[in-house]
Amino acid sequence: MRTAYCVETVRAAERELMARLPEGALMQRAAAGLAAVCADVLGRVTGARIVLLVGSGDNGGDALYAGARLARRGAGVRAVLLAPDRAHSAGLAALRAAGGRVAEDPYGALRAADLVLDGITGIGGHGGLRPDAVELVRATLGTDAVMVAVDLPSGVEADTGEVRGEAVRADVTVTFGTYKPGLLIDPARDYAGAVRLVEIGLELPPTADAEALQYRDVAGLLPVPDAESDKYRRGVVGVVAGSARYPGAAVLAVAGALRGGAGAVRYVGPAADAVIARFPETLVHQGPPGKAGRVQSWVVGPGLGDSGRDFLDEVIAEDVPVLVDADGLRLLDAARVRSRTAPTLLTPHAGEAAALLGVAREQVEAARLASVRALAEKYGATVLLKGSTTLVVGPHPESPVRVNPTGTPWLATAGSGDVLSGLAGALLAAGLEPLDAASVAAYLHGLAARHASRGAPVIASEVAAALPAAWRDIRDVLRD
Numbered sequence: 001m002r003t004a005y006c007v008e009t010v011r012a013a014e015r016e017l018m019a020r021l022p023e024g025a026l027m028q029r030a031a032a033g034l035a036a037v038c039a040d041v042l043g044r045v046t047g048a049r050i051v052l053l054v055g056s057g058d059n060g061g062d063a064l065y066a067g068a069r070l071a072r073r074g075a076g077v078r079a080v081l082l083a084p085d086r087a088h089s090a091g092l093a094a095l096r097a098a099g100g101r102v103a104e105d106p107y108g109a110l111r112a113a114d115l116v117l118d119g120i121t122g123i124g125g126h127g128g129l130r131p132d133a134v135e136l137v138r139a140t141l142g143t144d145a146v147m148v149a150v151d152l153p154s155g156v157e158a159d160t161g162e163v164r165g166e167a168v169r170a171d172v173t174v175t176f177g178t179y180k181p182g183l184l185i186d187p188a189r190d191y192a193g194a195v196r197l198v199e200i201g202l203e204l205p206p207t208a209d210a211e212a213l214q215y216r217d218v219a220g221l222l223p224v225p226d227a228e229s230d231k232y233r234r235g236v237v238g239v240v241a242g243s244a245r246y247p248g249a250a251v252l253a254v255a256g257a258l259r260g261g262a263g264a265v266r267y268v269g270p271a272a273d274a275v276i277a278r279f280p281e282t283l284v285h286q287g288p289p290g291k292a293g294r295v296q297s298w299v300v301g302p303g304l305g306d307s308g309r310d311f312l313d314e315v316i317a318e319d320v321p322v323l324v325d326a327d328g329l330r331l332l333d334a335a336r337v338r339s340r341t342a343p344t345l346l347t348p349h350a351g352e353a354a355a356l357l358g359v360a361r362e363q364v365e366a367a368r369l370a371s372v373r374a375l376a377e378k379y380g381a382t383v384l385l386k387g388s389t390t391l392v393v394g395p396h397p398e399s400p401v402r403v404n405p406t407g408t409p410w411l412a413t414a415g416s417g418d419v420l421s422g423l424a425g426a427l428l429a430a431g432l433e434p435l436d437a438a439s440v441a442a443y444l445h446g447l448a449a450r451h452a453s454r455g456a457p458v459i460a461s462e463v464a465a466a467l468p469a470a471w472r473d474i475r476d477v478l479r480d
């Protein structure tokens with residue numbers, strides 16, 4: 001599991017560690033790691049032209065000490081001090097002693113730089129870059145310099161991934177001790193470039209603030225049948241989806257559920273002919289969902305249109321996990337969801353989330369973490385917010401947010417969300433907790449899209465068809 005911790009926790013761990021180490025040792029560890037990454041990026045340090053953008057805090061101190069190390073290895077290092085009287089004095093002295101200098105012509109230095117170290121702000125930064133910093137950062141655009149952010153790209157919010165103004169767009173971010181949530185969550189994640197973690201020995205609490213599943217975690221969660229299995233034990237998924245207008249949504253949700261390892265899929269709705277034509281394995285049912293037979297989870301909503309309210313109400317009343325997506329979300333009553341005893345999983349995209357919260361879509365995009373948490377609280381449910389970094393949170397406000405690392409923009413194609421619903425429904429039916437079902441589904445879905453796409457446009461039915469390949473990939477790590 002890749003974990004990320006908020007600033008408050010990082011600071012507490014730093015204080016505890018600093019109390020046990022000689023003064024300045026922690027910053028030296030950070031600077032050594034930072035200089036090593038810079039050397040790696042540069043290939044050749046001798047003769048390289050490096051500019052340090054130095055703010056008034058310890059983030060600038062890291063940059064100065066790393067600059068000193070690189071200067072000792074033969075780089076030409078120039079520091080641009082944003083607040084000269086408040087720059088880290090010991091760091092500045094170390095840089096000078098190593099042959100580095102304060103830049104006399106900052107813009108000229110930036111134009112000629114091979115590498116720029118962004119040490120303007122780290123975890124102490126709030127709000128976007130200030131005007132003097134904006135001007136300097138802009139001067140680096142259009143040059144060939146590699147931008148390496150120290151700890152975080154300056155201008156992004158460490159705890160939430162929000163970007164409230166201008167921020168540094170880094171090629172590489174070298175972060176210390178632990179990832180911060182903003183390095184995993186968009187829009188900030190997009191500013192960070194490739195993230196390199198430098199261990200500095202922090203001891204962090206067992207529960208993280210944000211976490212991203214990795215191959216091995218997903219492999220351990222995938223339900224795999226054994227000799228005792230039958231189709232009911234593997235999980236039967238009921239799908240209530242599609243309409244005369246959108247029969248395809250039903251087909252795609254069923255595809256996701258079948259490829260997600262359901263023992264059986266029951267379909268209820270007006271698109272039975274289309275579903276059977278594509279997937280003869282489906283058990284179609286003509287009456288209402290309550291009479292469809294045994295089901296271990298329901299997926300309701302994709303392509304349902306406005307006429308699905310009765311079916312939705314019936315499904316919500318069932319005492320099994322229910323996933324609500326798309327049109328189902330619009331028809332959903334928060335009080336009824338909150339009163340359910342079995343789990344509920346909601347899977348909105350930003351537009352749907354905005355409608356449910358009564359805010360503009362842009363507001364959800366800008367504050368994805370706050371939005372998904374607000375929805376989970378409003379509905380007392382697990383919520384998966386789709387998008388460039390899909391987020392999943394459980395109903396408990398203290399539980400870590402899961403961030404899916406596998407997505408690809410090629411997934412932004414009609415119907416791919418329907419596949420995801422069916423897939424997550426199958427994992428719920430197999431008995432996974434909603435947080436796991438949702439985050440494993442998002443992981444497989446993204447991986448399947450990468451398999452199907454390999455850099456070219458992909459359509460939703462191909463994402464469903466590539467799920468077995470993604471599944472096999474993940475299971476393969478258990479053989480290592």
Ligand SMILES: NC(=O)C1=CN([C@@H]2O[C@H](COP(=O)(O)OP(=O)(O)OC[C@H]3O[C@@H](n4cnc5c(N)ncnc54)[C@H](O)[C@@H]3O)[C@@H](O)[C@H]2O)[C@@H](O)CC1
Nearest residue numbers: 014027030056057058059121122123124125126128130151
């Ligand atoms: N505390 C420690 O032991 C360690 C800290 N480290 C570094 O220290 C950093 C945190 O240092 P600080 O707490 O000094 O905080 P920062 O260096 O992140 O920033 C604080 C300073 O920036 C100013 N500032 C805040 N927002 C700003 C904005 N939007 N534009 C311009 N200036 C702004 C503040 O007035 C303050 O002076 C970490 O991110 C990391 O880089 C590392 O050296 C590892 C060890």
Ligand SMILES: Nc1ncnc2c1ncn2[C@@H]1O[C@H](COP(=O)(O)OP(=O)(O)O)[C@@H](O)[C@H]1O
Nearest residue numbers: 386387388407408409411412414415416417418
């Ligand atoms: N820019 C992006 N990067 C990665 N994944 C994305 C991006 N945009 C959308 N997605 C993913 O594509 C899927 C689209 O689902 P959705 O919006 O419900 O579409 P539809 O309703 O057409 O099925 C979701 O899994 C979402 O996370």
Ligand SMILES: [K+]
Nearest residue numbers: 121150152154
């Ligand atoms: K920085």
